[in-house]
Amino acid sequence: MRFSTLNKFGLQDIPFTCAQCSFCQVGNGACPTYKVKRRNSYSGKGKMVLTRSLMQGRLSKNDGLEGLRDAIFGCTLCGGCEEICQVDIPFVQIYQLMRAEFLKRGMWPEQLVPMRETLVKERNIQGQWNGDRVEGWSYWHPDEDELLEHVGRKAKTAFYVGCTSSFRGIPIQATIATTLIMEKTGEDYTLLGEEEWCCGAPLIMTGDFDTARQFAEHNIAAYQELGVEKIVTNCPGCYKMWAHEYHEFLEIDVPFEVQYGAQYLAELVDDNRLTGLSNPLDVSITFHDGCDAGRNCGIYEEPRKVLEYLPGVEFEELPHNKNRCYCCGSGGVLRPVDADFAIQINRLKVKDIEQTNADLVISACPSCVDFMYDQLPQASSNRISKDLAVIVAQALGLTWDGLEETYG
Numbered sequence: 001m002r003f004s005t006l007n008k009f010g011l012q013d014i015p016f017t018c019a020q021c022s023f024c025q026v027g028n029g030a031c032p033t034y035k036v037k038r039r040n041s042y043s044g045k046g047k048m049v050l051t052r053s054l055m056q057g058r059l060s061k062n063d064g065l066e067g068l069r070d071a072i073f074g075c076t077l078c079g080g081c082e083e084i085c086q087v088d089i090p091f092v093q094i095y096q097l098m099r100a101e102f103l104k105r106g107m108w109p110e111q112l113v114p115m116r117e118t119l120v121k122e123r124n125i126q127g128q129w130n131g132d133r134v135e136g137w138s139y140w141h142p143d144e145d146e147l148l149e150h151v152g153r154k155a156k157t158a159f160y161v162g163c164t165s166s167f168r169g170i171p172i173q174a175t176i177a178t179t180l181i182m183e184k185t186g187e188d189y190t191l192l193g194e195e196e197w198c199c200g201a202p203l204i205m206t207g208d209f210d211t212a213r214q215f216a217e218h219n220i221a222a223y224q225e226l227g228v229e230k231i232v233t234n235c236p237g238c239y240k241m242w243a244h245e246y247h248e249f250l251e252i253d254v255p256f257e258v259q260y261g262a263q264y265l266a267e268l269v270d271d272n273r274l275t276g277l278s279n280p281l282d283v284s285i286t287f288h289d290g291c292d293a294g295r296n297c298g299i300y301e302e303p304r305k306v307l308e309y310l311p312g313v314e315f316e317e318l319p320h321n322k323n324r325c326y327c328c329g330s331g332g333v334l335r336p337v338d339a340d341f342a343i344q345i346n347r348l349k350v351k352d353i354e355q356t357n358a359d360l361v362i363s364a365c366p367s368c369v370d371f372m373y374d375q376l377p378q379a380s381s382n383r384i385s386k387d388l389a390v391i392v393a394q395a396l397g398l399t400w401d402g403l404e405e406t407y408g
């Protein structure tokens with residue numbers, strides 16, 4: 001059988017290049033899904049072997065396709081297999097194309113259908129009224145009137161908040177922190193508010209490229225109307241879409257500079273604009289490299305540069321860090337597909353964190369911070385996760401009521 005989505009991208013021969021060395025199953029702290037399931041199909045190698053067996057007709061559609069579908073969607077897109085593969089298989093791209101193939105064949109996991117309906121109806125993944133992207137949390141902001149003036153105003157810099165950081169308590173802390181840092185450093189920025197639509201990541205990650213295109217085109221047009229030249233986003237999933245995947249999967253060339261939040265903060269350090277760090281933190285921390293920022297976009301040094309700059313921080317790397325960092329389990333839209341599986345993956349992450357002496361696990365990803373914040377106590381750990389932007393705001397002496405409500 002043929003996989004037309006792989007053909008379209010010229011990748012139809014890739015499954016045949018796997019050398020079956022098994023590095024992607026056991027090496028380098030690799031595949032979290034294989035570690036949990038212990039089944040070949042849940043590793044990169046297993047998926048390539050299954051795909052080529054189907055292509056060669058050595059496995060019947062009935063015997064192979066459903067198992068391959070479950071493994072392709074039972075993956076966090078963490079990039080661990082791609083990082084270690086000796087023949088450089090572009091796994092993350094292939095998995096997303098294969099997900100598109102299953103959508104075309106009417107074999108999308110049924111759990112994803114309500115997700116897409118919610119996105120199309122509400123323009124955000126949480127299913128809330130889209131005006132709540134700013135209005136939902138502006139009352140927490142120490143200067144609500146000043147904040148609301150940024151919504152819809154013309155400016156060269158845009159803060160693209162993202163769905164995860166607009167509607168949920170823990171990631172909202174990083175959003176408030178970022179607006180306060182921008183105000184303190186004199187950044188003239190704009191927010192789209194109700195006109196900000198999802199970046200389309202949940203759709204692109206699950207292979208629904210056609211629906212995702214409407215979201216990308218809407219946001220680009222909205223920013224063009226405001227004269228935006230640069231977009232800053234704290235979410236590495238959103239960043240990956242804007243910086244790479246609109247081009248890769250939708251053939252859209254984004255007409256703006258795109259900067260990830262940790263890069264933005266590191267640039268403030270480089271430009272001597274992050275001044276007034278008056279509040280020594282007196283805390284021991286470790287850092288979790290979210291998969292989309294780390295392995296999938298290669299951004300490792302910027303968050304560390306920012307952490308090194310903060311007063312009163314004792315830093316310790318995780319046993320598995322940077323390109324070997326364990327996935328937290330929340331990526332690849334695995335949580336709506338199989339929440340228990342994502343939690344099992346998270347338990348491996350917690351074990352890694354527990355091997356450090358750090359009180360705080362910092363990350364620069366709202367999804368990772370949120371999932372770890374939720375799961376660490378459930379795994380009987382007393383460590384707390386926090387976003388990089390929040391700890392920077394605290395070092396600047398910035399605070400707000402919601403922050404204390406959240407972190408006590």
Ligand code: SF4
Nearest residue numbers: 031075078079080081
């Ligand atoms: S992307 Fe991550 S979870 Fe998925 S197969 Fe590769 S290593 Fe495993």
Ligand code: SF4
Nearest residue numbers: 018019021022024085
């Ligand atoms: S690391 Fe690459 S070549 Fe080796 S088994 Fe995995 S997919 Fe195949």
